[in-house]
Amino acid sequence: MAEQGQDNMPAQGPDCLDYDQLAALLEEPAAETPARRHADQCARCQGELALMRSFLSSEVGAEEKPHVDAIVRHLRKQRFEAKSRWLDAFSKPWAWGPALAASAAALFLIVNTGQRPVGDVVLAPGSGVLRSQSIEVTQPDPGAFAWKAVAGAVRYHARISEVDRTVLWEGDAEGTRIRLPRLSITPGKPLLFEVTALDQSASVIARSASIRFQQEPAR
Amino acid sequence: MRQWRADSESRLARDSLNELFGRYHARVAAWCYRFTGDRSSAADLAQDVFLKAYRNLESFEGSARFSTWLYAIARNHCFNDMKSRGSRPETGLDVLVAEPADRSMEDVLSVLVARESRDRANGLMNKVLDETERKVVALHFQEGVPLDTITRLLRLSNTSGARAYVLSARRKLSAAVQRLRNAGQL
Numbered sequence: 334m335a336e337q338g339q340d341n342m343p344a345q346g347p348d349c350l351d352y353d354q355l356a357a358l359l360e361e362p363a364a365e366t367p368a369r370r371h372a373d374q375c376a377r378c379q380g381e382l383a384l385m386r387s388f389l390s391s392e393v394g395a396e397e398k399p400h401v402d403a404i405v406r407h408l409r410k411q412r413f414e415a416k417s418r419w420l421d422a423f424s425k426p427w428a429w430g431p432a433l434a435a436s437a438a439a440l441f442l443i444v445n446t447g448q449r450p451v452g453d454v455v456l457a458p459g460s461g462v463l464r465s466q467s468i469e470v471t472q473p474d475p476g477a478f479a480w481k482a483v484a485g486a487v488r489y490h491a492r493i494s495e496v497d498r499t500v501l502w503e504g505d506a507e508g509t510r511i512r513l514p515r516l517s518i519t520p521g522k523p524l525l526f527e528v529t530a531l532d533q534s535a536s537v538i539a540r541s542a543s544i545r546f547q548q549e550p551a552r
Numbered sequence: 553m554r555q556w557r558a559d560s561e562s563r564l565a566r567d568s569l570n571e572l573f574g575r576y577h578a579r580v581a582a583w584c585y586r587f588t589g590d591r592s593s594a595a596d597l598a599q600d601v602f603l604k605a606y607r608n609l610e611s612f613e614g615s616a617r618f619s620t621w622l623y624a625i626a627r628n629h630c631f632n633d634m635k636s637r638g639s640r641p642e643t644g645l646d647v648l649v650a651e652p653a654d655r656s657m658e659d660v661l662s663v664l665v666a667r668e669s670r671d672r673a674n675g676l677m678n679k680v681l682d683e684t685e686r687k688v689v690a691l692h693f694q695e696g697v698p699l700d701t702i703t704r705l706l707r708l709s710n711t712s713g714a715r716a717y718v719l720s721a722r723r724k725l726s727a728a729v730q731r732l733r734n735a736g737q738l
Binding site: 352353355356373374375376377379380383384385387388389391393394397400401403404405407408409411412413414536537538539540 | 566569570573574577578579580581582583584585586590591592593594595598599602603606616617619620621623624626627671674675677678681683686687688689690691694695705706707
């Protein structure tokens with residue numbers, strides 16, 4: 334009996350390829366190997382190959398570029414301190430080679446020295462961890478939601494959806510409160526409320542968690 | 553002198569580490585953005601990916617490519633995030649265009665998998681579906697990746713994106729399953 338995955342689709346089989354094998358196939362797509370023969374017959378591995386190819390490709394579409402550039406600027410503020418094992422690598426004379434690429438490559442060729450890292454420094458002092466803000470939401474009365482203002486937001490976009498994310502209603506507010514419309518739904522149906530904060534360029538700068546609620550019965 | 557050298561070594565190691573990570577900023581950013589379709593959550597995911605990579609540096613054995621290792625972290629983190637948000641395949645009756653006489657894709661696959669070996673199910677998919685249809689079906693029905701995410705990740709430029717491929721795959725597989733039934737082979 335086939336091994337069941339999600340939604341009755343065959344899950345990963347015993348011959349399915351690991352990441353290194355998938356990467357090798359991407360490097361040499363024409364090579365006639367058992368891995369290639371398996372990939373040609375396995376929809377799962379073909380899907381995984383497509384995902385990996387999407388990651389390894391350096392091409393960024395015109396529509397994606399402003400978003401990717403903004404994320405990269407965000408990531409560049411994240412600086413790491415090397416752990417002591419990595420410091421040990423640079424105590425060896427050959428690691429002082431002129432090319433930075435050679436130095437970086439040397440980092441990863443060093444056999445584990447067995448020394449424990451000194452502390453667990455993650456970020457250089459002052460860099461901080463920059464994350465998107467979350468919005469704190471309250472329900473002052475059954476027909477409205479309110480939230481705390483977000484710095485830099487010029488408007489807020491609210492959404493009501495069913496629990497499977499089917500959107501029932503969306504609306505915008507410039508302030509920090511919105512009155513909910515009356516929806517034609519089954520009484521007692523669980524609903525989700527979410528609000529996102531938008532800046533002047535309509536980019537999302539913060540979002541709330543999904544707030545579960547029910548519509549009050551009509552009076 | 554010893555302290556100066558230690559400081560220099562520390563700066564070099566730190567700069568090398570950040571240089572190496574920096575080379576993959578765009579790739580991770582692009583992949584996370586394609587995964588979520590939203591800049592803010594993509595930025596969070598991308599930052600988490602590099603934090604995980606940093607914390608698990610010791611697990612990188614050096615025998616594999618760094619890009620492959622980093623990809624594994626990015627893929628697993630994004631998929632776990634997707635599952636924790638409760639994303640489910642949008643497929644089934646609410647997405648597929650209503651063709652009353654047709655079965656949903658899940659019914660078609662259930663027939664294939666429940667009654668046939670995994671190899672035969674794969675064989676049939678390879679026979680009747682094109683390359684993109686196979687990938688979309690596998691990613692959506694096996695991994696639970698939402699269709700809009702698949703559209704972005706696979707850079708599908710057709711109208712309706714991955715949704716169109718699910719529909720065409722369903723038609724083809726339904727016809728193939730029916731033929732097998734008619735021939736008494738299913």
